[in-house]
Amino acid sequence: MKLLTSPTPNGWKVSILLEELREEGHDLSDLQVEMINLMKGEQFEPAFVSVSPNQKIPALVDGDLNLMESCAILEYLAERFSSPLLPADRIPRFEVLQWVYWQAANVGPVFGNKLSYTRYMDDVDPAAKAHPLKRFATEAQRLMGVLSRQLEGQEWVCGERFSIADIAIYPWVRGWKWSKIPIVDIPNLEDWVARVRARPGVGRGLAYGVPESEVDQWSAARKAQVAAGGSSMAATSKLNRDSPAGEGDASE
Numbered sequence: 007m008k009l010l011t012s013p014t015p016n017g018w019k020v021s022i023l024l025e026e027l028r029e030e031g032h033d034l035s036d037l038q039v040e041m042i043n044l045m046k047g048e049q050f051e052p053a054f055v056s057v058s059p060n061q062k063i064p065a066l067v068d069g070d071l072n073l074m075e076s077c078a079i080l081e082y083l084a085e086r087f088s089s090p091l092l093p094a095d096r097i098p099r100f101e102v103l104q105w106v107y108w109q110a111a112n113v114g115p116v117f118g119n120k121l122s123y124t125r126y127m128d129d130v131d132p133a134a135k136a137h138p139l140k141r142f143a144t145e146a147q148r149l150m151g152v153l154s155r156q157l158e159g160q161e162w163v164c165g166e167r168f169s170i171a172d173i174a175i176y177p178w179v180r181g182w183k184w185s186k187i188p189i190v191d192i193p194n195l196e197d198w199v200a201r202v203r204a205r206p207g208v209g210r211g212l213a214y215g216v217p218e219s220e221v222d223q224w225s226a227a228r229k230a231q232v233a234a235g236g237s238s239m240a241a242t243s244k245l246n247r248d249s250p251a252g253e254g255d256a257s258e
């Protein structure tokens with residue numbers, strides 16, 4: 007089995023799950039991990055695109071199966087290893103899956119857009135950024151209110167059991183300072199973030215491709231490198247690129 011990934015929120019979902027599976031006692035000694043350098047544009051290289059047609063990490067190769075989309079990979083791996091992280095019974099299973107889909111359809115895109123406008127869109131006039139920033143900030147706050155209410159009176163997103171719903175949502179929420187989506191005044195969120203982070207499998211999953219000393223606190227050099235790489239990736243001209251050497255939208 008091979009994971010193609012990068013140390014980013016969507017990548018961490020899968021590395022966390024793999025380490026949680028190790029915690030459950032599964033043997034993953036055949037696992038290969040290949041880091042895809044997004045800043046160098048390796049996500050557009052044909053070998054990667056043949057596995058991940060959407061040109062994004064993470065991707066998984068398992069035998070004849072090529073899988074893209076982090077949440078599909080979470081669901082697949084949890085099922086493949088019969089993990090309680092995705093309950094087998096229909097009702098609890100769908101209680102988990104609805105939050106996994108909620109993350110994929112809401113938290114990921116909204117936090118990703120908020121982050122891009124906050125940190126990376128440095129080629130855009132600040133006046134032009136004002137509306138998307140307000141919109142994504144407001145929607146991110148609404149989503150965090152939804153999560154806060156879901157966590158009221160329970161340890162994990164779906165109750166007493168840690169699940170792939172926590173794994174899917176956590177990597178975006180942990181980065182709230184980087185995306186400038188304040189969660190400190192919203193009940194339950196900081197405690198949940200700390201609870202998830204305290205799990206040994208989560209700690210190991212966050213360390214894929216990152217020096218151990220920078221798992222929780224990036225160095226100034228890394229922040230600058232991520233900001234520069236993010237700015238280059240977030241540029242609208244890159245959205246239509248099919249290869250590292252490809253041309254973007256000439257009208258930009």
Ligand SMILES: N[C@@H](CCC(=O)N[C@@H](CS)C(=O)NCC(=O)O)C(=O)O
Nearest residue numbers: 014015016044062063064075076077
């Ligand atoms: N919905 C996708 C999103 C994947 C995604 O956006 N991955 C980012 C890293 S977090 C990426 O590969 N970015 C490279 C690019 O946009 O060129 C998933 O959940 O897997």
